[in-house]
Amino acid sequence: MSEVKHFKCPSCGAYLEYQPNQQALICPYCANKVDLEAVQPAEQTSVEAKPETYTPGQLKEYHCQSCGAQIVTGDTTAATRCYFCHSPVVLTDRLSGSFKPDWVIPFAIDREQAEQHFSKYLARKRFVDKRVFTREQREMFSGVYYPYWIGEIEGEAALSGDGVRTSSSVQGNYMVTVHRFYHVEREGTLTFRNLFRKALKANDRQLTDGIQPYTLSAMKPFDPAYLSGFLAEMRDVEEQSAAEDMQQEVERYAKPMMMEGVRSENVNGTFSFRPVRTRMRYVLLPAWVLTYQSQGKSYYYLMNAQTGTVCGRLPFNTGKLIGTALAVGAAVAGLLCAGGAFIW
Ligand SMILES: [Zn+2]
Numbered sequence: 143m144s145e146v147k148h149f150k151c152p153s154c155g156a157y158l159e160y161q162p163n164q165q166a167l168i169c170p171y172c173a174n175k176v177d178l179e180a181v182q183p184a185e186q187t188s189v190e191a192k193p194e195t196y197t198p199g200q201l202k203e204y205h206c207q208s209c210g211a212q213i214v215t216g217d218t219t220a221a222t223r224c225y226f227c228h229s230p231v232v233l234t235d236r237l238s239g240s241f242k243p244d245w246v247i248p249f250a251i252d253r254e255q256a257e258q259h260f261s262k263y264l265a266r267k268r269f270v271d272k273r274v275f276t277r278e279q280r281e282m283f284s285g286v287y288y289p290y291w292i293g294e295i296e297g298e299a300a301l302s303g304d305g306v307r308t309s310s311s312v313q314g315n316y317m318v319t320v321h322r323f324y325h326v327e328r329e330g331t332l333t334f335r336n337l338f339r340k341a342l343k344a345n346d347r348q349l350t351d352g353i354q355p356y357t358l359s360a361m362k363p364f365d366p367a368y369l370s371g372f373l374a375e376m377r378d379v380e381e382q383s384a385a386e387d388m389q390q391e392v393e394r395y396a397k398p399m400m401m402e403g404v405r406s407e408n409v410n411g412t413f414s415f416r417p418v419r420t421r422m423r424y425v426l427l428p429a430w431v432l433t434y435q436s437q438g439k440s441y442y443y444l445m446n447a448q449t450g451t452v453c454g455r456l457p458f459n460t461g462k463l464i465g466t467a468l469a470v471g472a473a474v475a476g477l478l479c480a481g482g483a484f485i486w
């Protein structure tokens with residue numbers, strides 16, 4: 143079984159790429175359109191009962207099946223292009239066994255739309271030094287699938303203790319203070335859904351947080367064909383560590399939820415939250431990414447390739463800044479993330 147998968151055009155043999163606007167695999171040479179289901183049966187026959195699984199840290203060479211060149215990969219690369227012949231390749235052993243994603247949100251915004259939006263974005267930023275965006279840098283604009291854990295945690299919460307509610311009022315010449323004492327006993331099941339954790343250590347969390355959220359209803363069962371023509375990173379964060387992290391997070395939410403509607407101002411006693419069921423799903427989410435170096439600093443522009451939300455840090459033109467009273471405000475706004483969804 144080969145660990146390198148190409149999706150071939152049935153009419154001319156060239157390599158197919160997933161096209162967001164057609165939601166199908168398209169041949170870049172003869173424009174043949176192939177549905178994902180159509181490439182699957184043939185591909186699956188080559189996958190035997192014993193899937194090869196990837197061992198992290200294990201050094202392994204991959205070779206392009208089109209030209210034979212070695213495929214240049216990082217530790218977490220799961221889909222890329224052959225540097226030599228530019229064919230899209232998917233490294234299937236890095237997407238199998240416990241590394242097989244459960245779901246994927248396919249790209250909805252194609253390269254052309256992403257580049258157009260970037261040009262508009264740039265035009266609106268008065269203080270940005272536009273000289274840094276050379277044509278070559280724009281060609282570095284990449285469509286990348288990033289790995290995430292999405293969790294659902296169900297737990298039993300219990301709150302028990304005593305509390306006081308104090309109120310004062312003026313009655314004639316008197317200030318009347320009333321203390322009401324409460325004993326609180328509460329128990330219940332709390333369920334937290336759609337908890338997110340980045341599943342790639344290397345990738346700056348703040349960066350990808352800036353383009354959340356994704357619309358999870360658009361998730362599809364994972365199929366490697368969606369990755370053809372894009373880059374994809376595989377996870378290097380274990381399920382257990384992401385789950386523990388999420389459990390700690392929901393514990394912080396659980397107490398205020400259990401306090402809702404309690405009439406005393408506080409409760410002194412005990413509070414517990416015990417997770418009874420944790421369900422984790424490994425998903426790949428799409429983004430358009432442009433990173434670049436300017437005068438020793440790195441900058442980036444990131445777009446949610448499902449919703450169009452952007453986040454970026456752009457180099458400012460200091461010459462322009464000096465000439466304007468708004469300089470300080472603009473410099474402070476160095477980190478620019480358009481919060482809301484961008485509508486095309
Ligand atoms: Zn073709």
Ligand SMILES: [Zn+2]
Nearest residue numbers: 206209224227
């Ligand atoms: Zn090649």
